[in-house]
Amino acid sequence: MxxxxxxxxxxALLPLAWLLWRAGFGSLGVNPVxxxxxxxxxxxxxxxxIALAVTPVRQWTGWSALARLRRMMGLFxxxxxxxxxxxxxxxxLFFDWAALWADVLKRNFITLGMIAVLxxxxxxxxxxxxxxxxxxxxxxxxxxxxxxxxxILGVVHFWMMVKADxxxxxxxxxLLAVLLGWRLWGFARRAQRA
Amino acid sequence: MLIRPAADLRDHxxxxxxxxxxxxxxxxxxxxxxxxxxxxRGLAATTGDDAPTPFEAVTTYNNYYEFGTAKEDxxxxxxxxxxxxPWSVAVDGECAKPGTVxxxxxxxxxxxxxxxxxxxCVEGWSMVIPWQGVPLGQVLKRFEPNSKAKYVEFTTLADKxxxxxxxxxxxxxPYVEGLRLDEAMHPLTLLATGLYGKDLLAQNGAPLRLVVxxxxxxxxxxxxxxxxxxxxxxxxxxxxxxxxxxxxxSNVNPDVDHPRWSQASERRIGEFRRRKTLMxxxxxxxxxxxxxxxxxxxxx
Numbered sequence: 001m002x003x004x005x006x007x008x009x010x011x012a013l014l015p016l017a018w019l020l021w022r023a024g025f026g027s028l029g030v031n032p033v034x035x036x037x038x039x040x041x042x043x044x045x046x047x048x049x050i051a052l053a054v055t056p057v058r059q060w061t062g063w064s065a066l067a068r069l070r071r072m073m074g075l076f077x078x079x080x081x082x083x084x085x086x087x088x089x090x091x092x093l094f095f096d097w098a099a100l101w102a103d104v105l106k107r108n109f110i111t112l113g114m115i116a117v118l119x120x121x122x123x124x125x126x127x128x129x130x131x132x133x134x135x136x137x138x139x140x141x142x143x144x145x146x147x148x149x150x151x152i153l154g155v156v157h158f159w160m161m162v163k164a165d166x167x168x169x170x171x172x173x174x175l176l177a178v179l180l181g182w183r184l185w186g187f188a189r190r191a192q193r194a
Numbered sequence: 195m196l197i198r199p200a201a202d203l204r205d206h207x208x209x210x211x212x213x214x215x216x217x218x219x220x221x222x223x224x225x226x227x228x229x230x231x232x233x234x235r236g237l238a239a240t241t242g243d244d245a246p247t248p249f250e251a252v253t254t255y256n257n258y259y260e261f262g263t264a265k266e267d268x269x270x271x272x273x274x275x276x277x278x279x280p281w282s283v284a285v286d287g288e289c290a291k292p293g294t295v296x297x298x299x300x301x302x303x304x305x306x307x308x309x310x311x312x313x314x315c316v317e318g319w320s321m322v323i324p325w326q327g328v329p330l331g332q333v334l335k336r337f338e339p340n341s342k343a344k345y346v347e348f349t350t351l352a353d354k355x356x357x358x359x360x361x362x363x364x365x366x367x368p369y370v371e372g373l374r375l376d377e378a379m380h381p382l383t384l385l386a387t388g389l390y391g392k393d394l395l396a397q398n399g400a401p402l403r404l405v406v407x408x409x410x411x412x413x414x415x416x417x418x419x420x421x422x423x424x425x426x427x428x429x430x431x432x433x434x435x436x437x438x439x440x441x442x443x444s445n446v447n448p449d450v451d452h453p454r455w456s457q458a459s460e461r462r463i464g465e466f467r468r469r470k471t472l473m474x475x476x477x478x479x480x481x482x483x484x485x486x487x488x489x490x491x492x493x494x
C-alpha cells in the first residue's frame with residue numbers, strides 16, 4: 001500500500017492541473033474569471049466532502065488504509081478553499097479591498113463563506129504531528145469538530161449563491177447530510193450503550 | 195446615445211478572432227499572475243470604449259433557462275430543437291385590433307434598424323451587441339391600444355417538446371415579462387430579429403425578442419409568442435420567483451444592490467478588470483425622465 005498516498009496526492013492535484021491546462025490553451029470560456037472562481041469553489045466543496053467521507057467509507061468497507069488519507073484530503077480541501085478565495089479577491093475583485101469589505105459585510109453568502117474559511121484555518125495550522133502532540137488527542141479532536149460547521153457553511157454559501165436552479169447545491173447538501181447523519185447516528189448509538 | 199446605423203459598424207470594429215483568443219490567453223496568464231500579486235489598489239473602472247462583444251461570445255454565453263441553466267446549454271441544445279417557422283404572435287388585451295399575426299406580417303411593414311446596445315445582466319456581466327430590429331412602439335401602434343392599456347405583457351414560448359429546460363421547475367413557466375406602456379413605446383425599446391447582421395440564433399431568443407437596453411438583461415424577453423396590453427402591472431417571472439431580489443422595473447442602477455451582490459460594477463465580457471456600472475446602463479439622458487419622481491429604491 002505504499003502507492004496509496006502518492007497516488008491520492010497526484011489525483012488531488014488533477015483538478016488544478018486541468019484548470020491550468022485550460023488556462024494555458026485559452027479554453028476557459030467566454031467569462032474566464034467566473035469559470036476559474038466557480039471551478040475552484042466546486043473543488044473546495046468536493047474535497048471537504050471527500051475528507052469527511054474518509055472515515056465513513058473506511059468503516060463501511062473495512063479498508064483501514066484509507067485512514068492515512070484523511071489529513072491529506074482535509075489539507076487539499078483547505079488548499080482549494082484558499083485558491084477559491086484568492087481567485088475571488090485577486091482576480092474577480094482585483095484586490096479592491098473596499099469592495100471586498102463591503103461584500104463581506106453586506107452579502108450573506110460571502111459572509112458565511114468567509115466564516116467557513118476562518119473556521120478551517122486553525123484546522124490546517126494544527127494538522128502537523130507536532131501540533132497534535134502539543135494539543136493532546138482529545139483537545140485536537142474537539143478543535144477539529146470545526147470541520148462540521150465549516151462544511152455546512154460551505155454548502156449554504158453555494159446554495160445562497162445560485163439564482164434559481166438549486167439542483168447542484170442540493171446534491172452537495174444531501175451528501176453532506178449523509179456524512180454528518182452517519183456520525184450523529186453512531187454518536188447516538190454509543191451514547192445509548194453508555 | 196449608443197445607436198449607430200449599420201454603415202458605421204465595420205469589420206475592424208469587431209474583435210478579430212485571433213486577437214480574441216490571444217486576449218483570452220493573456221487573461222488566463224493574468225489570472226495566474228493575479229493570484230500571486232499581493233499589490234493592487236481600488237477598482238479603477240476601465241472606461242474604455244464600447245467595442246462590440248465578439249459574435250462567438252454573444253452566441254455561446256446565454257441565459258435561456260428553457261434550454262438549461264448553464265450558460266453554454268442554450269447554444270448546445272436550442273438551435274436543433276427550437277422550430278422557428280412558422281412563427282406567429284398573439285396580441286390581445288386592452289386594444290382595438292387584437293389578433294394573431296404571422297412574424298413576417300408583424301415585422302415586414304417596418305423598416306429594419308441597426309442598434310448597437312450595451313447589455314447588462316443582473317448577474318454582473320455585460321456585453322455590447324449590434325442588433326437588428328424594429329422599434330417596439332411602431333409594432334404596438336397598429337393594434338391600437340386603448341385608454342385602459344397601461345402596461346404591456348410579453349410571453350415566451352413554452353413547449354416541452356422543444357424546450358428540455360421546462361421539465362425543471364426553476365421558474366414558473368411560461369416566462370413572462372412586462373413593461374409600462376411608455377417604456378414599451380420609448381424609441382430605444384427594440385423588437386429584435388437579428389444580431390451581427392444575421393437572423394437571431396435560437397439561443398439568443400429567435401425569431402423575435404425584446405431588447406430594453408437600460409434594464410437588466412432578463413427584462414429583454416426571448417422568443418415572444420404573446421403580447422398583451424393590460425391595465426394592471428404584469429407579474430414578471432423573476433419577480434414571481436423572488437420578489438425581494440427582482441422587481442418589475444429592474445432598471446440598471448449601480449446604487450441599488452441586488453440583495454446578494456453589488457451592482458456597482460460589472461465585468462464586460464472579454465475584459466479582465468471590472469468597470470463601473472452606469473445609471474440606466476448609460477442611457478440616463480434618454481430614459482431618466484420616465485422615472486421622474488419615483489423612488490428607485492422602492493421601485494427597483
